[in-house]
Structures are given as structure tokens and as C-alpha cells.
Amino acid sequence: xxxxxxxxxxxxxxxxxxxxxxxxxxxxxxxxxxxxxxxxxxxxxxxxxxxxxxxxxxxxxxxxxxxxxxxxxxxxxxxxxxxxxxxxxxxxxxxxxxxxxxxxxxxxxxxxxxxxxxxxxxxxxxxxxxxxxxxxxxxxxxxxxxxxxxxxxxxxxxxxxxxxxxxxxxxxxxxxxxxxxxxxxxxxxxxxxxxxxxxxxxxxxxxxxxxxxxxxxxxxxxxxxxxxxxxxxxxxxxxxxxxxxxxxxxxxxxxxxxxxxxxxxxxxxxxxxxxxxxxxxxxxxxxxxxxxxxxxxxxxxxxxxxxxxxxxxxxxxxxxxxxxxxxxxxxxxxxxxxxxxxxxxxxxxx
Amino acid sequence: xxxxxxxxxxxxxxxxxxxxxxxxxxxxxxxxxxxxxxxxxxxxxxxxxxxxxxxxxxxxxxxxxxxxxxxxxxxxxxxxxxxxxxxxxxxxxxxxxxxxxxxxxxxxxxxxxxxxxxxxxxxxxxxxxxxxxxxxxxxxxxxxxxxxxxxxxxxxxxxxxxxxxxxxxxxxxxxxxxxxxxxxxxxxxxxxxxxxxxxxxxxxxxxxxxxxxxxxxxxxxxxxxxxxxxxxxxxxxxxxxxxxxxxxxxxxxxxxxxxxxxxxxxxxxxxxxxxxxxxxxxxxxxxxxxxxxxxxxxxxxxxxxxxxxxxxxxxxxxxx
Numbered sequence: 001x002x003x004x005x006x007x008x009x010x011x012x013x014x015x016x017x018x019x020x021x022x023x024x025x026x027x028x029x030x031x032x033x034x035x036x037x038x039x040x041x042x043x044x045x046x047x048x049x050x051x052x053x054x055x056x057x058x059x060x061x062x063x064x065x066x067x068x069x070x071x072x073x074x075x076x077x078x079x080x081x082x083x084x085x086x087x088x089x090x091x092x093x094x095x096x097x098x099x100x101x102x103x104x105x106x107x108x109x110x111x112x113x114x115x116x117x118x119x120x121x122x123x124x125x126x127x128x129x130x131x132x133x134x135x136x137x138x139x140x141x142x143x144x145x146x147x148x149x150x151x152x153x154x155x156x157x158x159x160x161x162x163x164x165x166x167x168x169x170x171x172x173x174x175x176x177x178x179x180x181x182x183x184x185x186x187x188x189x190x191x192x193x194x195x196x197x198x199x200x201x202x203x204x205x206x207x208x209x210x211x212x213x214x215x216x217x218x219x220x221x222x223x224x225x226x227x228x229x230x231x232x233x234x235x236x237x238x239x240x241x242x243x244x245x246x247x248x249x250x251x252x253x254x255x256x257x258x259x260x261x262x263x264x265x266x267x268x269x270x271x272x273x274x275x276x277x278x279x280x281x282x283x284x285x286x287x288x289x290x291x292x293x294x295x296x297x298x299x300x301x302x303x304x305x306x307x308x309x310x311x312x313x314x315x316x317x318x319x320x321x322x323x324x325x326x327x328x329x330x331x332x333x334x335x336x337x338x339x340x341x342x343x344x345x346x347x348x349x350x
Numbered sequence: 351x352x353x354x355x356x357x358x359x360x361x362x363x364x365x366x367x368x369x370x371x372x373x374x375x376x377x378x379x380x381x382x383x384x385x386x387x388x389x390x391x392x393x394x395x396x397x398x399x400x401x402x403x404x405x406x407x408x409x410x411x412x413x414x415x416x417x418x419x420x421x422x423x424x425x426x427x428x429x430x431x432x433x434x435x436x437x438x439x440x441x442x443x444x445x446x447x448x449x450x451x452x453x454x455x456x457x458x459x460x461x462x463x464x465x466x467x468x469x470x471x472x473x474x475x476x477x478x479x480x481x482x483x484x485x486x487x488x489x490x491x492x493x494x495x496x497x498x499x500x501x502x503x504x505x506x507x508x509x510x511x512x513x514x515x516x517x518x519x520x521x522x523x524x525x526x527x528x529x530x531x532x533x534x535x536x537x538x539x540x541x542x543x544x545x546x547x548x549x550x551x552x553x554x555x556x557x558x559x560x561x562x563x564x565x566x567x568x569x570x571x572x573x574x575x576x577x578x579x580x581x582x583x584x585x586x587x588x589x590x591x592x593x594x595x596x597x598x599x600x601x602x603x604x605x606x607x608x609x610x611x612x613x614x615x616x617x618x619x620x621x622x623x624x625x626x627x628x629x630x631x632x633x634x635x636x637x638x639x640x641x642x643x644x645x646x647x648x649x650x651x652x653x654x655x656x657x658x659x660x661x662x663x664x665x666x667x668x669x670x
Contacts, residue, residue, distance in 0.1 A: 052571075078571065098572050102575075
């Protein structure tokens with residue numbers, strides 16, 4: 001168990017600033033997700049923690065001690081790559097023992113650790129096989145075993161679920177969380193998939209253009225996005241963002257409500273929406289519409305998406321116009337210039 | 351003219367008919383393969399069959415007819431000559447030593463060339479030079495470097511005190527590289543290695559670059575240092591291409607005649623004689639076609655078996 005901390009961390013490749021001043025601190029034993037689109041710098045951050053890249057500036061500390069300049073073999077950081085990177089010419093047993101042999105762990109100790117880790121990950125019957133004869137899920141478990149067997153202070157996972165089939169991904173997600181709860185090893189989990197980050201992590205750092213946009217629990221990110229990027233990135237479909245001139249209002253699709261159910265004093269915004277398209281997703285409906293009234297004039301009418309949490313078909317059809325309202329409690333306000341969260345403007349409350 | 355005809359009629363033109371014929375499955379493939387097949391038949395298969403027939407006849411340069419079948423007499427006669435055994439032994443020594451050196455040096459060179467560094471392109475070009483250089487030009491250079499009187503290597507050795515009156519290598523000021531059996535053999539091995547290393551390196555480099563970077567980084571994170579990564583991760587992954595490189599260089603070196611012919615001509619005496627040169631001297635220069643063919647064919651079964659085993663092994667490794 002350990003606390004990972006980065007201070008003003010930067011990495012430049014030529015003129016490109018892949019990581020541009022990241023301050024991050026994990027808690028002891030935390031599963032911390034790094035979530036961002038491709039090219040956001042999350043992989044570079046992870047590679048610096050593992051020791052595969054040297055930072056251009058700034059510091060990386062584990063339990064308060066700097067690990068910058070320490071080669072990967074002497075850092076106690078274990079990493080699981082997206083491709084799992086198993087050694088194809090070794091058996092599963094040799095793969096798992098490799099880090100122990102490389103670290104010159106005594107033979108009886110090696111056997112004890114091997115037994116322990118194969119027990120945890122339930123891979124005892126795979127030990128004699130070659131990695132080429134394993135399924136994706138089995139490969140993942142072997143890669144986890146190889147990372148776990150050396151008692152690392154820190155785990156670094158690089159999109160560990162994205163090379164698995166969709167069917168077993170949610171199961172693997174559960175197993176990963178269970179493994180973390182058992183071992184309590186501080187884990188950095190890098191992903192571009194918000195479902196993985198929100199579903200798995202204790203806290204999530206949303207990263208974009210080399211900087212942290214917001215760090216918080218999954219609920220904080222979803223309920224109170226700190227800026228327009230996070231608002232537009234988290235959630236599927238993401239927040240509706242409507243430009244009101246002086247400010248931008250953000251509304252989750254499930255918070256666009258039918259007008260008649262709410263009293264005037266509770267309402268922050270009233271929208272006249274023309275229904276363009278309905279989408280049935282099993283447990284819910286998505287309603288795509290164009291805003292015809294209720295906000296300042298634009299060159300093009302903005303689009304909104306509403307979510308109806310029922311399998312029953314909605315009472316309206318394509319082409320109709322409907323009134324939707326946003327409750328004050330559900331509206332989130334942003335400053336159009338900086339993109340940052342602000343308080344509700346005085347005018348909108350009226 | 352087909353170009354002035356309407357579209358539907360254009361198909362009747364002779365060029366268009368050829369084009370259509372080529373589109374039929376099988377035709378294009380046969381046409382494309384034909385030059386290679388013709389080449390192999392005329393320049394490999396026919397001489398090979400001729401060599402077998404010659405080795406079983408009493409043909410000479412004066413009477414090159416195949417009218418007299420003598421069975422294995424030529425092989426028996428050849429094997430009773432001492433020079434043949436010297437040549438066979440030397441051929442094997444030169445090939446084994448050269449291939450062993452090349453495997454080690456190519457693996458080291460590839461570790462170097464797989465990395466990024468300043469001036470990498472220049473190094474690559476210089477590295478390929480021995481392979482691109484004409485053999486005769488290279489031989490002149492080496493003849494000068496290894497000359498009995500004017501060798502610059504000797505001169506340097508004298509200057510640094512290794513050679514000459516006070517040197518550890520004796521009072522003489524010259525090593526006479528090509529005039530002593532062991533040094534002559536070493537020179538031939540050295541030059542064969544120098545010439546064939548670029549080819550082997552290119553083959554091995556292709557294999558080295560196909561190892562995923564993540565696998566090497568994983569080894570780094572798992573705590574493996576340079577040598578453990580090299581011997582436990584890189585070389586096992588290189589095994590199939592190393593076998594191909596060994597096979598190629600072994601076949602090239604064992605058939606290589608120019609280095610010995612240009613440097614020592616098999617001398618002094620027959621002490622650096624090798625099989626292909628001996629076959630040439632027997633069959634062409636002495637005019638005994640039958641015995642020359644017998645010498646040339648001697649290694650064929652061994653080489654064939656070695657090639658089959660190596661290729662089988664390589665393809666099995668590849669599948670695994």
C-alpha cells in the first residue's frame with residue numbers, strides 16, 4: 001500500500017506538451033481512475049509513473065519519496081498492459097515467476113507466492129499452458145497474476161478491459177474490483193471508457209489536453225461537473241449544454257421533464273421542443289429534439305436529448321411540439337468565457 | 351483500330367483479348383511464375399542433373415561425353431586423396447566458425463540498430479557496405495591489409511609494441527597472415543564474416559523489430575536487466591529468424607569460393623583448401639570433370655538434410 005503523488009508533472013515531446021502540469025494525489029489503497037479521450041496525455045502520465053518515460057519537469061513521489069530517475073526495474077510498480085504483453089515462449093507458470101526470478105527471490109519463496117497468486121486468481125489449471133492457448137479473459141488473469149506476484153506498492157493498469165470481448169467485460173470489471181478490495185493495493189487505472197472509470201474507481205481524474213479537468217468521486221463528476229469539458233464528456237448521452245448568452249446551462253437528459261408536473265417557483269428554465277426522433281433502448285427511451293423557444297435566438301436551433309426512464313412508449317410522437325422544464329435543483333451553470341462552473345445567475349432564478 | 355471502335359466492340363482487339371485472358375484465374379499466376387521457373391530449371395535443375403551424371407561417368411575436359419558409366423568410382427578416388435579431406439575439414443571449420451561469429455555479431459548489431467540514436471542512417475549505410483562492395487575490390491583491399499611486407503595491421507602492431515623485437519608476438523616484424531595455415535584460415539573466416547554479416551543482420555533486424563514494444567517494456571517493469579531481457583525475451587523471439595539467418599549464411603559461406611581463391615588460392619600447399627575451390631581445380635583446371643563433380647556433390651545430402659531440419663524447426667517455432 002502506498003500513496004502516489006505527482007507535483008507539477010510535465011512531459012514534452014518536441015513542441016507537444018503531452019502532460020502539462022499535473023498535480024495528483026492518491027489515497028492509500030485507493031483505486032484511482034485516469035479518464036480521458038485518446039491523446040489527452042493519460043498514457044504518458046501512466047508511463048512516467050511506471051518509469052518508461054522520464055518527466056520533462058516536476059516530480060513523482062511514492063509515500064513521499066521521489067521516484068524520478070529510478071529505473072523501472074527498481075521501482076516497485078507493477079503494470080498490466082492493454083495487450084497483456086505475456087511472454088509467448090514461456091508457460092503461464094514461467095510468465096508469473098518471471099518477475100520473481102528477475103528479482104532473485106529464493107526458490108521456496110517463489111513457490112509460495114505462485115501458489116498464493118494462482119489461488120486468488122483461480123488459474124491453477126492453466127499453469128502449464130502457453131499464452132497463445134488462452135482466451136482473452138484467461139490472459140487477463142495471468143497478466144494480473146504476474147503483476148500481483150511481486151507484491152507491488154502500486155498497480156498501473158492500461159485499459160485492461162478493452163481487449164476483452166464485450167460479453168465478459170462487465171464480469172471482468174467485477175473481478176478486478178474484487179481483486180482490489182482483497183489486496184488493497186493503490187491502483188492507477190487508465191481508461192478512455194467512462195463506464196469502466198465510473199463503475200470501478202473510488203475516484204476519477206478526468207484529464208484533457210495534458211491537464212486534470214476534475215478529480216472527484218464518480219457521483220461528484222456526474223452530478224457536479226466542474227467545467228464544460230467534463231459536462232460534455234461524462235454521461236451517455238452527455239449533458240445538454242444550452243447557451244443562454246450570459247451563461248451556459250447544463251442539463252442531464254433525465255432532468256428534462258414534462259412541464260405540467262412542477263410548480264413555477266421550482267423551475268429554472270422552460271423549453272419549447274420539437275420532437276425529431278425517438279430511440280427505444282429497452283429500459284428507457286431517448287428523445288431527440290430541437291429547441292424552438294425558451295432560450296435566446298440562435299442561428300441554428302440547439303438540439304437536446306431527453307431520457308425517459310420507462311419501457312412504456314412516450315405519449316407524443318415525432319413532429320409534435322412539447323414543453324419541457326428544468327428544475328432549479330437540476331440546472332448546472334457555466335461561464336461561457338472560461339467554461340468553469342458558476343453559481344446560478346440572478347436573472348435565471350426569476 | 352480498337353480505340354476508335356464503340357465500347358462493346360473493343361473487346362475484340364488483340365490487346366483486349368490478352369487482357370481478358372489474364373483475368374482468368376490461374377493464367378496470370380502461371381505467367382508471373384514462368385520466368386522464375388524457367389530460370390530455376392535452366393540454371394539450377396539442369397546443371398544439377400548434369401553434375402550427378404558427370405560424377406557417375408569418366409568424363410574429362412578432353413572427352414566430355416557421358417558414354418562410360420563408372421558407378422561410384424569417382425567418389426572413391428576423390429576420398430583417397432588427402433587434399434580432399436583437408437578441403438572438407440576446412441570447409442566445415444570455416445562455415446561453422448563464420449556462422450557462429452555471425453549469429454553473435456548480428457544479434458549484437460541488431461540490439462544497436464533497433465535503438466534510436468544520432469547518425470543512425472549513416473551507421474546503417476556503412477554497415478551495409480561490405481555486402482554492397484564488389485568481391486574483387488574488397489579482396490584487393492584485404493590483400494593489402496594482410497600483405498606479407500606492407501600490411502598496415504602489422505605496422506600498427508609494431509608501433510604499439512605487440513609485434514617486433516620487443517613484442518609479445520615475437521621478434522619478427524610481420525605476421526605473414528596468408529602464409530601460415532592458422533592465420534590464413536582465420537583471415538578467411540574473418541573476411542567471410544565481414545562480407546556476410548550485413549545480410550544476416552538485415553534478416554535478424556526484421557525479426558527484432560517485430561517484437562512488440564510492450565513486451566520489452568513489460569520485461570523492464572518485471573525487473574529484467576539488459577542481459578536477462580536479451581537472453582530470456584529477445585533471443586527466444588528471434589529464434590525463427592536466427593535459424594533462417596544461419597541457414598542462409600551457412601549455404602552462402604560453404605559455397606563461397608572467391609575469398610579463398612583471391613586471398614590464399616588454397617595455399618600454402620593445400621592447407622587452406624576448401625571443397626568448392628577443390629572441385630573447381632579438379633574439374634575445370636585439371637580437366638577431370640567426373641572427380642570435380644563428385645567433390646562438388648559431396649556435401650549435397652548433408653546440406654539438404656540440414657536445410658530441411660532447420661526450416662521445419664523454424665516453422666514450428668513460428669506457429670507456437
